[in-house]
Amino acid sequence: MANFIANPWHEAVLDAWLSGKTIKMTLLDSTSTIDDEDQYMDDPSTLGELGGNTHTAGHGGTIRKTLSNLVTTLDNPNDQVELDNTVDITYSSIDEGTVDLVNCHSAGTSDDSDAENMFNHDVSQATNGGDLTIAPAAEGLYKLGRASGS
Numbered sequence: 001m002a003n004f005i006a007n008p009w010h011e012a013v014l015d016a017w018l019s020g021k022t023i024k025m026t027l028l029d030s031t032s033t034i035d036d037e038d039q040y041m042d043d044p045s046t047l048g049e050l051g052g053n054t055h056t057a058g059h060g061g062t063i064r065k066t067l068s069n070l071v072t073t074l075d076n077p078n079d080q081v082e083l084d085n086t087v088d089i090t091y092s093s094i095d096e097g098t099v100d101l102v103n104c105h106s107a108g109t110s111d112d113s114d115a116e117n118m119f120n121h122d123v124s125q126a127t128n129g130g131d132l133t134i135a136p137a138a139e140g141l142y143k144l145g146r147a148s149g150s
Contacts, residue, residue, distance in 0.1 A: 010144045011074045011081040018072070018083075021106045023118070024064040025089055025134065026050075026057075028101040034120060041105050041112035050096035054129070059111050063096070065089050067104070073140070080145025088135045095129040102134055104141060118142070 028034065032048025041047065041059075051057025069086040101120045108115030119142055125132060 007074055007076055007079060007081060007145060011072055014072050014081055014083060014144055018070060023067045023070060024105055024107050024115075025067055025085075026064045026103050026105070027091070027096070027099045028103055028120070029097055030100045032101055034101070034103065034117065038117050041108065041115040041117055043117070047112075048101075050094075050099065050127075052096065054093055054095045055091065059108055059115065063091075064107075065091070066107075067141075075139075075145075078145070080143045082140035083142040083144070084140030085136055088133050091127075091132040091134075093129060094127045094132050096127050099123055099125045099127065099132070 027050045028048045029050055030048065031046050032044065033046045034044040034048070038044050049057040049061075049063060051061055051063045055061065055063040057063050067085045067089070071084055071086055073082045073084065075082055100123065102123055103120045104118045106116040106118065121141075
């Protein structure tokens with residue numbers, strides 16, 4: 001018999017971890033060195049967070065948007081749990097260069113030393129002073145579950 005973790009347990013763990021946390025989305029450029037081994041937002045040698053022209057970077061900055069409509073959905077047919085933000089995130093009048101990564105993390109209490117890095121999505125989107133809307137994929141921001149064929 002194959003080893004696996006039950007999908008409802010994935011959902012329970014994700015829901016428990018999210019409970020009481022504020023989840024933020026921020027925009028990073030190509031100078032970012034953030035990777036899957038960086039636990040906290042102050043771990044990478046270069047965060048590469050956009051900001052300086054129309055938005056402020058860093059803890060408490062306007063480039064970090066709170067995801068206030070997070071939901072988890074159990075998707076048993078696809079052996080996964082999906083984390084989604086049910087509304088699009090809009091950055092108004094943004095002129096900060098090119099967005100190369102969209103990062104999601106938990107908010108730190110007073111700085112980035114306890115802001116937990118969650119995941120990144122590759123993008124390539126130039127900003128030019130207009131609005132930038134980040135729309136989660138149809139199946140959400142993040143999927144947790146078994147890989148196909150396991």
